[in-house]
Amino acid sequence: MFVLAVGKVACDGGSEAVPISPALMEESFDAEQLRAMGLAFDHACATLGLRETSDRVTDIVAIKIIETARAGESDPIRLYEAVMHWASESRSPAAL
Numbered sequence: 001m002f003v004l005a006v007g008k009v010a011c012d013g014g015s016e017a018v019p020i021s022p023a024l025m026e027e028s029f030d031a032e033q034l035r036a037m038g039l040a041f042d043h044a045c046a047t048l049g050l051r052e053t054s055d056r057v058t059d060i061v062a063i064k065i066i067e068t069a070r071a072g073e074s075d076p077i078r079l080y081e082a083v084m085h086w087a088s089e090s091r092s093p094a095a096l
Contacts, residue, residue, distance in 0.1 A: 029069060032074065033069055033074050035076075036069070036074050036075060036076040036079055037065050037066070037069050037076075037079060039076035039079075039080075040065050040076045040077075040079035040080040040083065041061065041062060041065055043076075043080045044061050044065070044080055044083045044084065044087075045058065045061065047084065048061065048087060060086075061083055061087075064082060064083045064086050065079050065082070065083055068082040068083075
């Protein structure tokens with residue numbers, strides 16, 4: 001589950017949390033949005049093979065989901081698809 005707590009996010013409810021930008025902590029999301037963000041984050045972590053570690057990719061996945069939710073998206077599938085679109089673009093030869 002996507003966990004926001006004092007500037008951190010954890011993958012799959014793990015005990016280790018990944019720090020996120022303090023500016024993002026100013027956001028306010030309702031319970032349904034947080035649930036959707038959590039589902040999208042868990043699915044993206046599983047698809048990308050991310051573990052409960054504090055690494056740059058996990059941090060970026062969280063930020064991309066938050067940015068998409070901030071833009072008004074609350075559907076977990078579309079949140080997930082936004083992250084996967086970013087991931088596929090960032091891995092393409094044109095992005096290198």
